[in-house]
Amino acid sequence: MTETRPLEPQEWEFWDLWMRAQRLLARELERDLQRECDVSKAEFSMLVTLWQAAGREMRVGELSESLDWDKSRVSHQLTRMEKRGFVKRTKYGIDGRRAGIGLTTEGCRAAQSAILVHGGNIRRYVLDSLTPEQASVIRAWSEQAVDRLESRRGETASDGAS
Amino acid sequence: MTETRPLEPQEWEFWDLWMRAQRLLARELERDLQRECDVSKAEFSMLVTLWQAAGREMRVGELSESLDWDKSRVSHQLTRMEKRGFVKRTKYGIDGRRAGIGLTTEGCRAAQSAILVHGGNIRRYVLDSLTPEQASVIRAWSEQAVDRLESRRGETASDGAS
DNA sequence: CCGAAAGAGTTGACGTGTCAACTCTAGATT
């Protein structure tokens, strides 16, 4: 019933342009982060999340929730970052509970510097060049999109808004 | 040097929201494409590009240019898609020239169906829910960003050796 | 107490993406 006619050329062009802008921007930001801090985007996300936990150890499940990453993705990333010396898995007590995750000193250092540098890049590449109107439209669109897409996940779950 | 003060909390929040919207949207679109057409995003891009070449064979270099992908990325993707039977590398004549790339019958079929389905999803998930004002602001921002980022590509030449 | 089910985390296989090193040919240099 849903007539699936192909996109009009100008629709494709619009979509293509938009996606290209996102891709180029993401590429530029990630390259700079890598070059200036020797930290990848995935590492950055992980570092920020652990950094925000302010020294407290986090469980894999919390990281997964907070980053909106698959648990297995978190685990793989932790393995890589453990090798790099950014994080450590610390076993819980004798009760056999699984690992808590914490930043190493090296991880803290990297997190601080990366947050500063990356924040600066975001400001320079993006925020500074947005007109107030653009910013407000983009914010509105983002809210709209996130609402729609996140509600889709829990379909039958509680409304969440309390 | 530009003073690199950390982003204000509301700036982070804005950036975070925007990125989350992009991420959720991309995830949703890719999942649907995968589920409905059994075609990944990378495969889709490749299929579309070859499809637009209207049966004509393309060289790896042209694909690389047209997709804005690294040549090695193109080559790896071709290898995978050759295994799936979507594309074939056809050797040029006896002059030893390298491969030309073409869609197989199977590839054509997949391209047609994926373009239809994916286009429909883009329309439903995105285009239909954009107000004209949002669309025009997003288009303007995208143009602005693409201009700035694409012009930057030439000038980041590796200096050092004068 | 024993065993099934549930929850947390890990692992392996594989597709994707990047970087650097490599092969092969063609055209330029001498």
Place this chain on the structure above:
DNA sequence: AATCTAGAGTTGACACGTCAACTCTTTCGG
């Protein structure tokens, strides 16, 4: 003509992401 070099394409190593299968502990039902 012999070689050097530039361009095209491939390959291997490794980081990133996803999916399904697995381990281990806790918990719940008999």
